[in-house]
Amino acid sequence: MLRGLFYLLLVKPLVLFLIGLNVRGRQYLPSAGPAIVVANHNSHLDTLVLMSLFPQALLADAHPVAAADYFFRNRCLKWFALRIIGIVPIDRRPAAVGGDTLTPLLRALDHGKILLLFPEGSRGAPEQLGKFKSGIAHLLSKRPEVPVIPVFFSGLGKCLPKGEFVLVPFFVDVFIAPALAWNGSRPAFMAELAHAFALLRDEAQPLPFDGA
Amino acid sequence: MTAVALPLSVQVAFAGIALLLCIASGISIALQRRRPERDYGELRQRVKTWWLIVAVFAVAVLINRATSVIVLGLISFLAFKEYLSLIPTRRADHRVLFWAYLAIPLQYYWVWAGWYGVFIIFIPVYVFLWLPMRMILTGETQGFLRAIGTLHWGLMICVFSLSHMAFMLVLPAENNPGGGSMGLLIYLVFLTEINDVAQYVWGKSLGKRKIVPKVSPNKTLAGFLGGVFSTAALAVPLAPWLTPLTVYQALGAGFLIGLAGFVGDVTISALKRDLGVKDSGTLLPGHGGILDRLDSLTYTAPLFFHYVYFLHY
Numbered sequence: 001m002l003r004g005l006f007y008l009l010l011v012k013p014l015v016l017f018l019i020g021l022n023v024r025g026r027q028y029l030p031s032a033g034p035a036i037v038v039a040n041h042n043s044h045l046d047t048l049v050l051m052s053l054f055p056q057a058l059l060a061d062a063h064p065v066a067a068a069d070y071f072f073r074n075r076c077l078k079w080f081a082l083r084i085i086g087i088v089p090i091d092r093r094p095a096a097v098g099g100d101t102l103t104p105l106l107r108a109l110d111h112g113k114i115l116l117l118f119p120e121g122s123r124g125a126p127e128q129l130g131k132f133k134s135g136i137a138h139l140l141s142k143r144p145e146v147p148v149i150p151v152f153f154s155g156l157g158k159c160l161p162k163g164e165f166v167l168v169p170f171f172v173d174v175f176i177a178p179a180l181a182w183n184g185s186r187p188a189f190m191a192e193l194a195h196a197f198a199l200l201r202d203e204a205q206p207l208p209f210d211g212a
Numbered sequence: 213m214t215a216v217a218l219p220l221s222v223q224v225a226f227a228g229i230a231l232l233l234c235i236a237s238g239i240s241i242a243l244q245r246r247r248p249e250r251d252y253g254e255l256r257q258r259v260k261t262w263w264l265i266v267a268v269f270a271v272a273v274l275i276n277r278a279t280s281v282i283v284l285g286l287i288s289f290l291a292f293k294e295y296l297s298l299i300p301t302r303r304a305d306h307r308v309l310f311w312a313y314l315a316i317p318l319q320y321y322w323v324w325a326g327w328y329g330v331f332i333i334f335i336p337v338y339v340f341l342w343l344p345m346r347m348i349l350t351g352e353t354q355g356f357l358r359a360i361g362t363l364h365w366g367l368m369i370c371v372f373s374l375s376h377m378a379f380m381l382v383l384p385a386e387n388n389p390g391g392g393s394m395g396l397l398i399y400l401v402f403l404t405e406i407n408d409v410a411q412y413v414w415g416k417s418l419g420k421r422k423i424v425p426k427v428s429p430n431k432t433l434a435g436f437l438g439g440v441f442s443t444a445a446l447a448v449p450l451a452p453w454l455t456p457l458t459v460y461q462a463l464g465a466g467f468l469i470g471l472a473g474f475v476g477d478v479t480i481s482a483l484k485r486d487l488g489v490k491d492s493g494t495l496l497p498g499h500g501g502i503l504d505r506l507d508s509l510t511y512t513a514p515l516f517f518h519y520v521y522f523l524h525y
Binding site: 020164 | 293294296303307
């Protein structure tokens with residue numbers, strides 16, 4: 001309830017008017033779970049923009065995957081992340097990789113949820129595409145029937161880069177590719193995913209950022 | 213915040229615009245029916261978006277001063293945002309860009325308050341001096357001149373120039389017995405847009421010699437002249453209904469709008485060519501971005517404003 005209102009009254013108007021999206025390939029977004037939406041990560045806004053792409057009715061089933069250590073720093077933030085944003089928390093400590101880390105994600109997929117995942121792991125330098133971590137391939141090898149939809153953002157790192165709290169409006173490109181299916185091997189799948197993002201990035205042709 | 217009683221001329225003007233759009237819609241539908249093998253989707257989309265533009269313009273003009281200032285301020289915001297999204301910006305200027313955005317509500321506040329003295333110098337003087345100073349506080353000198361130059365040019369075009377449209381609505385209505393407070397703006401916007409359309413139509417039908425081949429290869433001398441004379445011819449009969457201009461002054465206004473509209477158009481074309489984009493954005497389906505539609509107005513609004521202001525206010 002509160003979460004639905006938060007997205008309807010705050011996030012969607014903010015994203016649609018203050019920022020403004022140019023969306024290409026909206027038809028490729030999943031219309032039902034289970035599904036995994038994979039995006040590049042430059043800004044806290046990525047999560048909100050990704051959520052705002054879904055129709056209100058589907059929001060209840062869409063959950064961003066986020067690092068527990070970052071969002072559970074204090075009780076207020078924890079409440080906000082879980083109840084309002086609706087994250088599925090994961091433990092990203094190296095020791096836990098392959099073990100318990102994926103359990104909450106598998107459970108969510110089994111419940112027909114749409115997971116929003118940022119395989120770069122953290123936000124990184126603004127408007128730079130970092131290297132993808134292979135957690136997504138581990139996840140998919142256990143649920144091979146789940147479709148993976150790549151989404152490329154360009155411009156959000158300019159609106160609100162890491163470490164900045166003043167939002168500066170820019171129009172943002174959101175390019176969505178057709179779903180990828182599990183191809184049987186982790187390295188091969190990671191290569192396919194990287195290729196899909198390279199294609200989206202070529203299509204978006206982001207402007208050089210940072211002078212010169 | 214009371215609704216203003218609409219002068220008859222304003223009612224007739226909007227009825228006339230609606231009629232023109234009905235004709236345009238009728239033609240675009242009829243064309244598609246008669247020649248189904250050709251795709252008129254772009255034209256249909258363009259006309260549909262025209263309806264939307266006129267609806268927004270009606271809201272901007274007809275309700276009351278606060279609504280006018282807010283709607284026109286939001287249009288400036290969208291234009292400026294589109295501009296900043298097109299040009300390269302420096303990461304170091306994040307906060308500076310935020311300050312630049314803040315100029316928009318302030319500029320439109322001066323309009324709302326009818327404070328001409330500040331309205332006219334705020335961006336050309338105070339913002340012009342403040343933004344480079346703020347930029348220096350961040351200390352990034354690499355690309356300084358380009359960053360401040362492009363930023364201020366954008367503010368002048370998208371905010372300062374366009375805010376003259378809003379100031380026309382707060383000029384004293386008693387100086388304009390025919391059109392009241394809204395007449396001038398309707399006159400300006402109508403003639404500017406008609407000039408765009410007329411230049412296009414004349415150019416398509418008999419244009420040969422290119423006028424600015426390097427910037428805008430589709431523009432022809434015939435299109436330019438046909439547009440300017442059509443606009444001037446229309447400016448004279450409309451003037452007594454919407455403006456305080458005499459016949460000769462209206463003729464001058466027509467030529468001014470025709471000429472300035474052309475220059476505004478090719479100026480934004482030059483910007484797009486420099487940046488290697490075809491359209492300035494995707495906000496207005498069939499037209500491109502919002503700057504693609506406002507391009508002529510960025511020149512006609514301030515020039516027509518000061519022409520009329522000098523003569524009658």
